[in-house]
Amino acid sequence: MKKLINKPDDVVTEELQGIEAAHPDLVRVFYDPHYIVRADAPVQGKVALVSGGGSGHEPMHGGFVGVGMLDAACPGQVFTSPTPDQMEAATKAVNGGAGVVHIVKNYTGDVMNFEMAADLCRAEGIDVESVLVDDDVAVQDSLYTAGRRGVGTTVLLEKIAGAAAEERRSLKEVADIAREVNANGRSMGMALTSCTVPAAGKPTFEIGDDEIEIGIGIHGEPGRERTKLKPAAEIVEIMATAVVDDVPFKQGDQVLAFVNGMGGTPLIELYVVYNEVAKFLKGRGVTIARNLIGSYITSLEMAGCSITLLKLSDELIRLWDAPVKTPGLRWGV
Amino acid sequence: MKKLINKPDDVVTEELQGIEAAHPDLVRVFYDPHYIVRADAPVQGKVALVSGGGSGHEPMHGGFVGVGMLDAACPGQVFTSPTPDQMEAATKAVNGGAGVVHIVKNYTGDVMNFEMAADLCRAEGIDVESVLVDDDVAVQDSLYTAGRRGVGTTVLLEKIAGAAAEERRSLKEVADIAREVNANGRSMGMALTSCTVPAAGKPTFEIGDDEIEIGIGIHGEPGRERTKLKPAAEIVEIMATAVVDDVPFKQGDQVLAFVNGMGGTPLIELYVVYNEVAKFLKGRGVTIARNLIGSYITSLEMAGCSITLLKLSDELIRLWDAPVKTPGLRWGV
Amino acid sequence: MLAVTYDDVVRFIQAYADVIAEQKDHLTQLDSAIGDADHGINMNRGMKAVLAKLNGHASGDIGATLKTVGMTLVSTVGGAGGPLYGTLFLQLGAATSGKSELEPADWEAALAAAVDGVIARGKAELQDKTMADALVPGRDAYRAALEDGASFAEALRRSAAAAEEGMKATIPLVARKGRASYLGERSAGHQDPGATSSWLLLKTVADTWAGD
Amino acid sequence: MLAVTYDDVVRFIQAYADVIAEQKDHLTQLDSAIGDADHGINMNRGMKAVLAKLNGHASGDIGATLKTVGMTLVSTVGGAGGPLYGTLFLQLGAATSGKSELEPADWEAALAAAVDGVIARGKAELQDKTMADALVPGRDAYRAALEDGASFAEALRRSAAAAEEGMKATIPLVARKGRASYLGERSAGHQDPGATSSWLLLKTVADTWAGD
């Protein structure tokens, strides 16, 4: 295992120390338990957004804490859901009296931990609304599984719901907008290589030199098919078809196209992929009104990408364009 | 070779098509020859900044074209200097009558191609000032070599000189500020893994599973030493010592600390590295006044990082903080 | 053996921590086949934290100590295992609150509450290829053994044996809960890591309390 | 052979493109040892572009055609090789401007101008482990051969042979120019890729014009 770390057990804590040292103007970091809040938390009268999940997906979620996006993030150990005490402490720290939205990616661990946390918070009189993100079309037969995983749409949802909260909308409104984003967003990922969880020390899965995994999860969960390496155009065709047919996105729709790198993918490849996505959507008569290209929801050093499409209303566009100032996403300010 | 591409020969062109499709609000892309200019070029009365270099270092340089940074970028083939006709065409396209600065990383190919281009441009009556970036302390005995390579400082220089140009400073002033940045910036890189040039199809160098290369160049050029994998703290100690002792940075200095990923390095590791850099500089009494953490000057999918330190004056801080709006770097607007 | 003392409970907790430490890589390995390669790491982090927490804090109250174990697991394990094992121990604790000894019927009630808690938390049904597939037969076999008039020790041994069978029976199953469910048919042929750590729990109970 | 015709020059250019295509991997391999693994790829891209450019454009003017080759290389090769080989052909072209035939002395002058151009562009000195280490002996041997009274063909063969020796002599050298110089002592023991492509150039001249 080759990583720029010290001891595997210390990775998450040291990452947090790095974030604390780097962005004191944007965030404050707490260690017992682990959570990150925006520098000016709690913002009185504003609905607060709390998310969290296993580490290893940076910049998500810690990198999205700041004005216009999350109020707090709870980082778990690498690829391991954080714990209810983190979520409870974070929720209390950012509660500005207008209620708190928990943004939960649909993984059994995250769901159960956030459930326990929400119970604890409600018992203390804090209004908590939980919003589940489950946008991964790679998971089929979702009736017979834990359901679709939460992946790329999470980033877009955190941005858009964050903008709504910044406008001082009510708890219900912010949660509804978040759910609207989830309902209109779909993703699919693929991997060229595996990643290695630091504490495990060896690759999560084996994959041949000429193989790719289509439909990969962000923790290296297996996808729909293991296939031979293909040209980018064919890979995009497979993934984008699955995504587009699922909502379904129709001719004339406006979308946000998000091409995401898995952590080990260079930007040059993401632009090649984006070019294919743009051609594909043009062929389907779907207009890309906004886009995001980069590594925003990652799987450690995994090479690969995911494609997320979010159907946009004018309102969602407005909220997407609103200023955001976080370590990982910034514009308009 | 596993990459998200179609044909190796088409990578650069398709990447440009992706950039064109993604950022029509920020840039315009030309194909014969290849160059990228900011959407509103030429800006009359403003000194224009043109840079360029081999592709494979994305977002540098194409991702830095836009308001407050570069007016144009010329992408070569992967890891291969662009050609004088590209530079000449780009220079003409962005010349707003106040002269053009060519920002040239110190590689033999880049230097000679930019030299030929500058000759062509001057012959057509355009005032061109060339600024060389040569900040890589890994290159020793620079008297007996082609000199130090241009690496991380390039990103900071393009941002700061871009801000100066935006203030309508003169050609000489902008070039002088750029040279001041180069004089006060030093970098050193390291690699955990090699990268593979698409057209070559196999890794540029071999490296053992437990080895790292300290002092690596951004094209995989060998560094100062091949050594066993070490903890991040030790790696940072070696690199930061070489950087700090070279200017030298002294107690009380204010610096911009730039921790850069080589393309295949996940952000979680960059924050672990930044944490070590912050501790190291604290130990030396050097204050980090600004920072930049992310993959901005990359070597395809190479895993590794570089550390750049730039000694800051109040003036450089002000220019660094000025608004910038490019695909790869954005704030204040 | 007619009843389990406070010290027996502490010895069980310590022994379980040892077993988890020893089986850490094996559990992680099982999780890497159909999950995300962290079950052993997570459980071991949790049980190490439990040991640190209990160290020198002998309350004498079995229920209070088991609750502490549960709280500690909840806040240190994370993932699916954290809430599930946390709930398991919290429920064991709630059912044994204030007790300094456990008689066979006390353990029957505690185990029933713990298994109910895990099922309420995770909503798994039998054959979903989860912890429940080891815990439910373990609970049922214990109860049946007592009804058959078996000794406490014998009932614990049958409980562990039934859990082991349940665990092995997860191998051919297609997972329908948790991360392994994403694999669909491909999850068949692998033993469930959570069922394995649950068998280890009931086995450790038997080994500690019904030791020869 | 007393003089080289326009067609001979075109045949040389075509043959050099073929040789580069054939040696592409070898040149890239040499560059991967002490450079960035692109010399063959770059030169091949350039010579392919040259063929496309020349195709059907027989001007009859040797100088004009060689200049076109140079311009094309400048705008397609990139890296260090582009300006250097571009300059080499531009200077060959400038020295032979308007000619439809080259006599031995014409080639002497053209080669001298080309080598001067490469040195002016790259500022390499002998033994810096660059193209110059093949080109300079190639030029000198050609001149010396003519002075010795050798035939055009023989002079071209000696030129190629001297370039080959110069190329081989780069092996032990420590590079002081270009990318290989970053390697310091570690550049010793490897043959310089640019010296190799330069030898191939002079060898192709000899093979094409002094063919048996």
Ligand SMILES: Nc1ncnc2c1ncn2[C@@H]1O[C@H](COP(=O)(O)OP(=O)(O)O)[C@@H](O)[C@H]1O
């Ligand atoms: N809904 C559920 N109910 C009961 N047990 C479950 C459920 N989901 C998962 N599990 C158990 O959790 C185990 C995985 O635990 P662990 O690896 O710690 O969590 P994660 O899947 O979050 O990484 C599985 O092997 C399974 O036995």
Ligand SMILES: Nc1ncnc2c1ncn2[C@@H]1O[C@H](COP(=O)(O)OP(=O)(O)O)[C@@H](O)[C@H]1O
């Ligand atoms: N300053 C120089 N003068 C002459 N030749 C040089 C000089 N620098 C480099 N070269 C030649 O260029 C060759 C490398 O060319 P190439 O690989 O095409 O360029 P790059 O180094 O930019 O990738 C070297 O092998 C060397 O012979």
Ligand SMILES: [Mg+2]
């Ligand atoms: Mg997990």
Ligand SMILES: [Mg+2]
């Ligand atoms: Mg090159």
Ligand SMILES: [Mg+2]
């Ligand atoms: Mg797991």
Ligand SMILES: [Mg+2]
């Ligand atoms: Mg080269």
